[in-house]
Amino acid sequence: MRRYLRLFFVQLRTSLTTGMQYRWEFLIDGLMALFWAAMALLPLWVLAGTGREVEGWTHPEMIVVLGWFVVLKGLLDGAVNPSLMAVVEHIRKGTLDFVLLKPADAQFLVSTARFDPWKMVDLPAGGAILVYAFSLLGRAPDAAHIAAALLLLVAASLVLYSLWILVVSAAFFVVRLDNLAFLFMSIYDFARWPVSIFKGAMRLVFTFVIPLAIMTTYPARALLGKLAPAVVAVVFLGAIGFMIVARLVWVRAIGRYTSASS
Amino acid sequence: MNSGGSSATVEVEHLTKIYRVHKRPPGLAAAMKSLLRRRYEEVRAVDDLSLSIAPGERVGFLGPNGAGKTTTLKVLSGLLHPTAGKVRVAGHVPQERQAAFLKRITLVMGQKQQLLWDLPPSETFALNRAVYDIPRVQFEETLEELTRLLEIGEVVGKPTRQLSLGERMKCELAAALLHRPEVLFLDEPTIGLDVSMQLTVREFVRRYNERFGATVMLTSHYMDDVAALCPRVVVIDQGKLRYDGGLAELVRTRRPEKRAVVGFERPVVRAELEESLGGMGRVVEHSDGKAVIQVRQSDLKAALAMVLARFPVADLTVEDPPLEEVMRELFAGEKPR
CATH class of the missing domain: 3.30.70.3400 (Alpha-Beta Plaits)
Known part of the structure; x- marks a missing residue:
């Protein structure tokens, strides 16, 4: 366990060093990250203009959902995506062999291989949106509600990460995966809105197939004090179950892996 | 050459590896047809191969392209599962990929690199130290020795992308040997290198073998590599063993x-x-x-x-x-x- 913690920090350090290797790129990346974080705030104005209620969500409440969306996007883009895009690259170039030759868990090694520190700018940006939303509501959230929301944030991260592991496991069979990754990102974009906005089949898909509801709507409801503690527990356990499934699929995929050249 | 038995470092018995490859005739129509129904063909990459290598031996692994050399090395290092047959390396079953096994072997692939492209090789070394859990003192000792033997003192601090092919290969070797493996699988370690760099790599492999008593299995396109390094050669063709014995003997019997x-x-x-x-x-x-x-x-x-x-x-x-x-x-x- 301690060894893996150390390994994690070494990988993190390597990512940061890589990020700073090219000075100009680093600066431009930073500016771009700030720009996109600002862009994430843009829908606030749009919503502010209408100021009406949608499917039981008031305007400030919808902003809470948006805040969670930005926070989670920061986690996803900064800590999950870069590593998993790197695996896809590994599989295509056949260099995953080197990962599998290492005496450490392959899933851990690939999952912690790359971080994008600048994308983390979305984390404080999302935080700012949440603060703004509650200032509109004119109250501060409960400590218990914050705790529940944070727990759901962890659950949401686990689900997102597991989904990614499943997608990457598919890469062992499909090899060309760039488009699948793009599709995944596009779908994630829907998590910007409370899931109850969607109707019929879409809603079923976003709740059960691609659990967007869990990712942003539930933490938002928890923070607003509108989610029963039992639901929080169930979602959390569900997320852990999902991660176990992803792990099993990954192990199977590795077992079937035969590298790109013979 | 050697009697095998349980003291052998590498033991291969009746190893067979079959790939399923998707086959289709050329052309757009055939490509569309293959979307609906795929025809698979079995390729026997390795066919009933048996051999045994004693600790400390240097063995050259020869064969034309597609003979099954790389496949065999990948099976031996646990990257591929054998279709049939038994394989043991350093007392382990490679395909189980136990940490204890992986710490005792290394696989160097001349055509692929593990060095981080944007960073100096020293960063990859540090990463491997953490991955292999090498104690600091041992790490520094090994690195110092490898740096001296490979003469890479001046290049380990430069970003990998700025290194020449030869410098990069030498750093690849260092990265692959930091954990002092006892078994070295070297797949085309000198590919693309100029003659003097080939000599350096060759001399290094010999020294490492002598210094640490490591077992070396080497494939190479350059016969000179094999002639200079390996007293024993194993020749395979179309996955089948064609010759196993002394190099001098091979030359004598084949071409008197x-x-x-x-x-x-x-x-x-x-x-x-x-x-x-x-x-x-x-x-x-x-x-x-x-x-x-x-x-x-x-x-x-x-x-x-x-x-x-x-x-x-x-x-x-x-x-x-x-x-x-x-x-x-x-x-x-x-x-x-």
Whole structure:
């Protein structure tokens, strides 16, 4: 366990060093990250203009959902995506062999291989949106509600990460995966809105197939004090179950892996 | 060469590896058809291969492209599961990929790199130290020694992308050996390198083998690598074992003829030379002042005496035929003797 913690920090350090290797790129990346974080705030104005209620969500409440969306996007883009895009690259170039030759868990090694520190700018940006939303509501959230929301944030991260592991496991069979990754990102974009906005089949898909509801709507409801503690527990356990499934699929995929050249 | 048994470092018994490959005829129509129904073909990459390597041995692994060399090395290092047969390396079953096993081996692939492209090799070294859980003192000792043997002191601090191919390969070797593996699988470690760099890598592998008593299994396109490094060679073709034994013996049995390179004081007519040789040998190369004569071992003395007596010889050397030619003949399709 301690060894893996150390390994994690070494990988993190390597990512940061890589990020700073090219000075100009680093600066431009930073500016771009700030720009996109600002862009994430843009829908606030749009919503502010209408100021009406949608499917039981008031305007400030919808902003809470948006805040969670930005926070989670920061986690996803900064800590999950870069590593998993790197695996896809590994599989295509056949260099995953080197990962599998290492005496450490392959899933851990690939999952912690790359971080994008600048994308983390979305984390404080999302935080700012949440603060703004509650200032509109004119109250501060409960400590218990914050705790529940944070727990759901962890659950949401686990689900997102597991989904990614499943997608990457598919890469062992499909090899060309760039488009699948793009599709995944596009779908994630829907998590910007409370899931109850969607109707019929879409809603079923976003709740059960691609659990967007869990990712942003539930933490938002928890923070607003509108989610029963039992639901929080169930979602959390569900997320852990999902991660176990992803792990099993990954192990199977590795077992079937035969590298790109013979 | 060796008796095998439980003391062997590498033990392979009846190893077979079959790939399923998706096959289709060329053309757009066929491509569309293959979307609906795929035809698979089985490729026997390795076919009933058995061999055993003792601790500390250096073995050259030879064969034409697609012979199954890389597949065998990947099975031995646990990257591929055998379809059939038993494999043991350093007392472990490779495919289980136990940490204890992976810490004792290394696989270097000349065509792929593990060094982080944007960072100096020293960063990859630090990463590998954490991954292999190498104690700091041992790490620094090993790194110091590898740096000295490979002469990479000045390049480990430069970003990998700025290194030359040879510098990069040397750093690859260092990265792959930091954990002091006992078994080295080297797949084309000198590919693309110039002659002097090949020599450096070759000399390094020999020193590492002698210094740590490591077992080395090496594939190479350059026969010189194998000739210089490996007293024993294993030859496979189409996944099947064709030869296993001493290199010198292979050359002797496959090509019992010697080559005499003769320099003349003045031009000599080819036909004349051939006529004088009679049935003893033949002229394989000829230019105005020089000829290469290939002669059976048993006729060597007589042939040389004749040439010396009848022609204005200025210079004479006798050598074995180049290994490339021995190989070409071995792979030409005839059964090994």
